[in-house]
Amino acid sequence: MKKYALLIMTMLLVGLLAGCGGQQEAKKDLQPLTIGLMPDTDSLPFxxxxxxxxxxxxxxxxxxxxYKSAMDRDSALQSGNLDGAISDMLAVAFAKDGGFNVKVTSFTDGSYKLIASKQSGAKSVADLKGQDVAVSRNTIIEYVTDQILAKENLPEDSINKVIIPQIPTRLEMLQNGKLAAATLPEPMASIAVHNGCTFVTGSDELGINPGVIMFTAKTTNDRRAEIAAMYRAYNKAVDYLNNTPRDEYIDLIVEKGGFPPTAKEALKLPEYHHATLPKESDVVDCVKWLKSKELIKKNYTYADFVVDVLNK
Structure with missing residues (x-):
């Protein structure tokens, strides 16, 4: 009986070791992923x-x-230099409408804020009527800006939109008083406020979240194991950011995130979430806005955009 028990234990041990070896072998088989980031808080878990x-x-x-601009990031994705990117619903819609198939795999935790310059004296959206407000054309930034105006029952032409694609340039011009206001992602919005500008309102106040992580359809079809491994690491990073004292990581993320030195004091991080699929309303509202501006031809559905690689 003892011999039989010893034999069973030996077989279990061999099986366990073989399983571990198999897992290690599987890990060796994972192909690299190339991911495009923007200078915003969405990118910090990566x-x-x-x-x-x-x-x-x-x-x-x-x-x-x-990348410093959404245009450069999207060009890199479509030219095959990226497998995936921190992005937004609008970029996904533009890509699909242009015949380049991409898929959303999760939402992100970034926010986008309308910030008024110190020189403008503006404290409300209404105060910005007829003034120069910087956005990047046909992007999440312009979408959030238009949603802010709609909430205040103001038409799009109630402000003078100044098109400045590069985020650092938009921030610099705002701080120098060359603009009345600008819509900025975090942490650039907090940096502007820290340097004397005024927070007006933003996507959090609107209850919208169009930021996403997307991959080419080819990557989601052929590289599920890599994406799953990426999200396991992403979720570990989320836990780290949510549970670690700020002083332990702030120097690292300011340096690696490409943020100005003032971000060390000004940066305010959101509470990050484990990778989760976006809300259907965030997809529907973005498509509705794009259709209203005749920027896309097709009325896309949630299923056209989103693929669930998190529960497979």
Missing amino acids: IIAQEKGYFKEEGLEVNIQQ
Whole structure:
């Protein structure tokens, strides 16, 4: 009987070791992913996952490419230089409408804020009537700006939209008083407020969240294991950011995120969430806005945009 028990234990141990070896072998088989980031708080879980070695723990190599404008990021994605990117519903719709198939795999936790310059004296949306407000054309920034105006029952032409695609340039011009206001992502919005500008309102106050992580359809079809490994590391980074004292990571993310030095004091992080699919209303509202401006031809549905790689 003892011999039989010893044999069973030996077989279980061999099976366990073989299983571990199989998992290690599977990790070795993962192909690298190249991800495009923007200078915003949406990108920070990726930076933490990279710097803390969470991707490596999952047996995955992630090449991070950073961009200052959505146009440059989208061009890199469509030219095949990226597998996926921190992005937004609008960019997804434009890509699909142009015949380039991409898929949303989760939402992000960034926010977008309308900030008035110190020189303008504006404290409300109404105060900005007829004044120069910087946005990036046909992007999440303009979408949020238009949603803010709609909430205040103001037409789009009640402000003078100044098109400034690059986020750092938009921030600099706002702080120098060359604009009455600008719509900015975090942390640039908090930096502007820290330097004397005035917060007016933003996407959090509107209850909208059009920020997403997207991949090419080819990547979501052929690289499910890599994406799953990426999100396991992403979720570890979310836990780290939510549960670690700010002083332990602030220098790292300011340096690696490409933020101005003032971000060290000004940066306010959201409470990050584990990877989750976006709300249907966020997709529907973005498509409705794009259709109203005749920027896309098709009335896309939630299923056209979103693929669930998180529960497979």
